[in-house]
Every structure is written in C-alpha cells, then in structure tokens.
Amino acid sequence: MSVAEINTALYNRRRRRNIRAMAWSLAATAFGLGWLVLILGVLFWEGLSGLSLSVFTEMTPPPGADGGLLNPIVGSLVMTFLAVLIGTPIGILAGTYMAEYGRYDRLTHVVRFINDILLSAPSIVIGLFIYEVMVAPMGHFSGWAGAVALAVIVIPVVVRTTEDMLTLVPNALREAASALGLPRSIIILRISYRAARAGMITGVLLAIARISGETAPLLFTALNNQFWSLNLNAPMPSLPVVIFQFALSPYKDWQKLAWTGALIITLSVLILSIIARVLAARSSRSS
C-alpha cells in the first residue's frame, strides 16, 4: 500500500467519524426538541378541551360536579403578588449593595456564592424551613406562610439579575454624576437604576415565572382550601397544589380540571418568560 492510499484510508475514516458524530449531535437536538413538542402538544390537547369561561368563574367542585378553578387562581395570584412585594425590595437592595457599594468586598463574594446556591436549592427544603419558622409557631397553615415561602424563592433570582444589570451600567455615568456633586444614594436611585431598569424588570418577571409553577414550598405552608378564601391567616388554595391534588385523584372530571389548570400555568409562565426575553434583548441592544 502506498503512502497516498494509507492517507486516503485515514482521511476517509476520519471523515466518516466526523459525519457520525455530527449526526449524533443532530439527533440529540431533535430528541431535546421532541420532548418540548410532545409535552406542549399533550398539554394543549388535554387542556384546551376543558378550557371555558366557567373555569375562571366557578369554584373548585366536589367530585362528580361541574366547577372551575376560580379560588385557586385567585389564591395563586394573591400569594404571588405578596411574594413579589416582599421579595423584590430585599432582592434589589441586596443586589444594589453588591454592585454599587461593595463590589470588591468580602461580604459581596460570600453573598454572591450563597445566593447562587439558594438559586438552585431544592424548593421543598424552603417549604420545610417556612413550616418550621412560621407554621409551627403560629399553629396553623396560612396564606402568609405560602407567600413568604415564595418570597424566599424570589429573592435570589432578583439579587442575581439586579447585580448583573447594575454591573453593566457604564462607570462613566456614575463618574459624571459624581462630578456634579450628587451624593451616592441619588446617583444609584436616579442614574444607575434608570439605566438598568429594563434588566431589573426582566429579573422580577423571571422570578414571577419561577414561582407561579412552584408547588413543593406551598404544600405545607399555604396547604389548600376547597372554598373561596381571601383570609391570609387561613389555608389558601393555589393552582399548582390543586393540580397536584386533582391529578392524583381517581375522579375523571378532577383530572380534566388538573389538565386545564396545567395549561393555564404553563401558558402564563411561557408568556412571562417570552416578555422577559424580549425586554432583555431590547436592553442589551440599546446598551
């Protein structure tokens, strides 16, 4: 065999191997996208048929009766709103400290590390934590406990995006403001926040998307409630927990409502994250 033949053989082998590897990567991508299509497809198929106006206007039914998901939808909205109300200021302030005051501090490094861990910590552990510090001492499950549990999940998301977005604000802006004699707090409130606003709103939207599907931390903080309730000191229904309960029940009409609820949650989460993405893309283009 001549050198040229060996080289051709080697070349062909390498080329075949390359084609094989690339085919695998194409297959893997199709595999990943396939799941997305399958899950969303089934969700629409099962959920759309149950979607009607009565879902939004009627209470959760007893087995065998008609009904809707009004009380869990309202419960979810109330607890999500409170969680954002509690979590966002803490998150934004902490992120502000990390990006503006103590960018090179030891404290900032530690907080960033701990925050990243909280960001992916199992949410069921957060539920246990709130059970221990709120539900057990108060002696009863409550909407407040659910809201605080969700707030604990909101905080790390907001801290992370706030810090990232404030770090992106050009220092020249701060220096120009400083040269005018503005105090630091005014610079942050009037200059930095304004420049980073779109990114910070994105963070809050992502946090809402994250908590609107959370079930585990609500199971033993807000518990559940079959009836209309806006009393935050009593157990409060939420969409994810009702889906959990209804899906595992043996009743067909409960299971159908669970699918409809699942579709509602997924649609709202997807819409929220698409808005957040568009906002983020727009702000990164302008800066």
Add this chain to the structure above:
Amino acid sequence: MPLEETKAVTDVALQGGQLTVSEPVSRQKLLARMRFGDNAFRLTTRTAAIVVLLILGGVMVSLFLGSLPTLKSFGFSFLYEQRWNPVTEKFGALAPIYGTIVTSLIAMLIAVPVGLLIAVFLTELCPVWLRRPIGIAIELLAGIPSIIYGIWGLFIFAPFLQGTLQPFLISLFGNIPVLSSLFEGPPYGIGMLTAGLILAIMVLPFITSISRDVFEAVPPVLKEAAYGMGCTTWEVFRYVVLPYARVGVIGGVMLGLGRALGETMAVTFVIGNAHKVSSSLLAPGTTISATIANEFTEAVGDLYTSSLITLGLILFVITFIVLACARLMLARIDRRGGK
C-alpha cells in the same frame, strides 16, 4: 470667595416647563441631610445583603433543630436503616437516599451526553440564524414548571413506558445474569426508571445552556489553529474545545445534578412512593423529596415529623455540597475568561 459667604444654597430647577426656585437652605444642613440619606441607604442595602446570608443560615439552623428528636432517638442508624414504620415510629432514611441517588444517576447518564451533543450542535453545526430559536426552545424546557412534567409523566409517559420500553428491557436483559436483576419484575409504568427519565428531560436544558456558554468562551484562535491543521469538526471539539472547557462543563453537570437531586413534584407523581430498596430499576421506590411531599402533611407525632425534617436536612446538605462544587468550578472558568 470664602466659604462663609455661601451659607445658603438655592435649588433652581426646571419643572414642567416652569422655573422653580426653592427657599434658600443652609448649606450645612443640606450637606448633613445628604450625608444622612447616603448612610441610611448604604446601611439598608448592606442589611438586605446580609438578609440573604441569614436566610441560608436560617434554613440550616431550623432544619437542624427540627431534626434533633430524630438524631436523639436513632443517631447515625437513621442514615443506613431501611425501615420506615409510622405505626411503631421506627424510621430510617436508606430507601429515600437510595432512590434519590439512583434516579439522579439515571438522569445524568442520559442528560449529560445528550446535553453536550446539543451544545455541540448549537455551537459548531447549526446555521447562525437557527441558533437563537433552538437555544430558546431548549431553554423553554427549563421554564416548564415541574408539576407539568409530573402530570404528563403520570398520564402519558408512564403508560407509554409500561407498554413499550419496559417489556422490551425485561425481555432484552432477562437472560443476562447481572443486568437481569436491574430489570426484574412486572412493568408497572411508574418507578425509578420513569422518574430518572423525566429528570433527564428536566436537567437537559441546564447542561446544554451552560456547556454552550463555556464552548462559546473558547478563544476562536485555538479552534482556527486546529482547523488550519486540517482537523475535522469532531476532532476540534474532542481535542481542543472539550479539554479547554472541561472545568466549566463539569460545573454545569454538577448544577444539573443539584437540580435532579432536589426535584420534587415531577418525581412524586411517578416514583410510586414505596419505602424499600430494590435492585430493579422498574420497581417503585421513593426519593427524599417525594417522601417529604407525600407524607409531611399527614405525619402525626413529633418523631414522624422530625424524621421527615431530617430527610430535608440530608437533602439540603447533599445539594449544598454539589452546588457549592459547581459554583466554585464555574467561578474558575469566569476568572480564566476574564483574563
């Protein structure tokens, strides 16, 4: 001009098209007010940063206090005992720990190669205009709430596996000595294999998006040099990109593992909630998070509740270690990239 002559300052500003002039304020007073506001704001933000630390500390301390009764009654035997008997109040965490590790392992075995291959596709093969849409689609998988995976797994995926993959695996490995014990028993549909497969789909996007980011951070000059020598795309990836990005990829994998270990709702639906350690992957089992989710609200008695909280503590410690390793590795990549 000496300073004393400018004792008073006046705020002149355009507001709504009108020139407004404020009352003269003492310069001293104004500066004091600004300094006070500044310090107050600085202190507030610092407190908020410390609150983040306090939350983590609070989780640790409250879980530890909650698990004291269990540790007192069972000691270390809690970790390796398989019994779980609410009636006689004898508890051991072996079955949930085993289930957590097995399901996460199955998930990682599938998600790591597939996730890496998708990242290869996105960085090397995919036309530029398609990169963003496919990247976003994969990330949408991460955005779907876990309860959706659960309900889908229970009603669609588990029956499907029961009818197709599981009988196939049983007949395929039935006569091979060691492997047959992995696929023993009837195909229930639900079980550890199903939970592991669903976890794989859930952690896939995390591994893909982090791998893609670290692959893109590889200096183009390195890749171009390899291509210039006549390397194929696969060879460039295998011998240049992957070694360079190794630490970041491991970090991403650990992050995915952290997710898989702590995932609750999707697993709770399909795991079967059986407190026993069985060698067969098709058998129902339980994980730490599924046990807590299923039993916590129904737990009566201090010892039962405390045992479940101890499970939570174990889960938290495991995920803390895994996530801390992941973050340290990813931080190393960031530092190198910043240079």
